[in-house]
Amino acid sequence: MTAPIRPSRPRQPEEPARQESLRTLNLELVFRHILAAGQPISRTELATVTGLTRPTIGRIVEELLAGQLITETGIARDGRAGRPRVGLTMSRTGPAGLGLDIRADGLAACIVDLTGNVRHLAFEPAAYTGGNATAVLADVARMARMAVDAASGEQLTVVTATLAVPGPVHAGVVRTAPGLGWRDVDAGALLRGFTLHLNLPVAVDNEANLAALGELYASVNALDSFVYVSGGLGIGAGIVLDGRLMRGARGWSGELGHVTVHPDGKPCPCGSRGCLHTYASLEAILSANPVPEGASPDAAILARAEAGDAATLAALDTAGTALGVALSDMVNILDIDTVLLGGSFSLLSSWLAANARTEIDQRVLTAAWAPVTIRPALLGPDAAVIGAALTSIDQIRQHPIAWLAQQPQGSGQPLGADGMIELPEDTAIR
Known part of the structure; x- marks a missing residue:
């Protein structure tokens, strides 16, 4: 790739x-x-x-x-x-970037060289929702060591590791990641401790932001303005305007999962009510029929939807509608004409996009003469880990x-x- x-x-x-x-x-x-x-x-x-x-x-x-x-x-x-x-x-030899990602169904690691080619991409299935950050980051460090070894075997030197996490980050500290059960976790320090012998600088960033950068870098049609929506442990958005990632005053922009879609709706783990997260996250879609412990949630939803399971299809309809309501506000404010569905949503886009488009067409002021495109992300579920690796190597390019x-x-x-x-x-x- x-x-x-x-x-x-x-x-x-x-x-x-x-x-x-x-x-x-x-x-x-x-x-x-x-x-x-x-x-x-x-x-x-x-x-x-x-x-x-x-x-x-x-x-x-x-x-x-x-x-x-x-x-x-x-x-x-x-x-x-x-x-x-x-x-x-x-x-194709020399410096390389390492990307790491914590997903709803496991961990991923990626090595990218200066040419932009993915030289190593590994995925390890597991469930990471118990709140034990130390155990999760120990597994991340193990995958990092394996990736660095793979890079060395191809005459590549990893210069930086970037970890993608589903939540707002400041100075390496994950302020909150409800899907992981984390709050104020210094993921950067913990990961550096586990990888100390690698002498590798470690950065931590929001996974939706990194995925958006991955899509920006990989865009074959020079897509310069879009919203990347990441569905998985949470729901985040990476906002790109005129080729630049919009991070906000403190770097916490894009928390789409906590946009209110029903003011008096269901309680959300964040402490509010009626957030998009409570209607469109994988957890919400599976609420009527949870998957066994250790099973992949997005794979289970996909299999059930393809089999025509009525409860799953109804939950996907609700999720798509709620997603469209939240995105309509974002499009009205930012005047963006493209929405990319990424993370687990890239696999479920066939069931989410229709209802989301209906809401956008009804709620976006300019939709009648400036239609909004909704499509799966180019890099699919790997966008965040590839974006993390590209971000690491882009430091050398700059x-x-x-x-x-x-x-x-x-x-x-x-x-x-x-x-x-x-x-x-x-x-x-x-």
């Missing part, structure tokens, strides 16, 4: 560029052009599109090659006369100089005044 990451927007310097700043800006400029090319690009083409001198391009390319950020591959044919030129493209600074200086070649490998002026640019 390939999920290409879009190049980061260039950062504008806030003060006059010093020698080291100029070096960083030039290196990142070249790196972004290689990243955005989508196919092998030659040194000559890079000199043309960046306006940098041929020797400067040569120095930058050698440093990027030495740091395993790019590789020479194939032939770059630019239509010019003369011999074909060696192409440069993103490396700041390649930080990775290069950690690499041993083993080239043996003299450094120029700008801190780069010095090449003679007449060095050939291929």
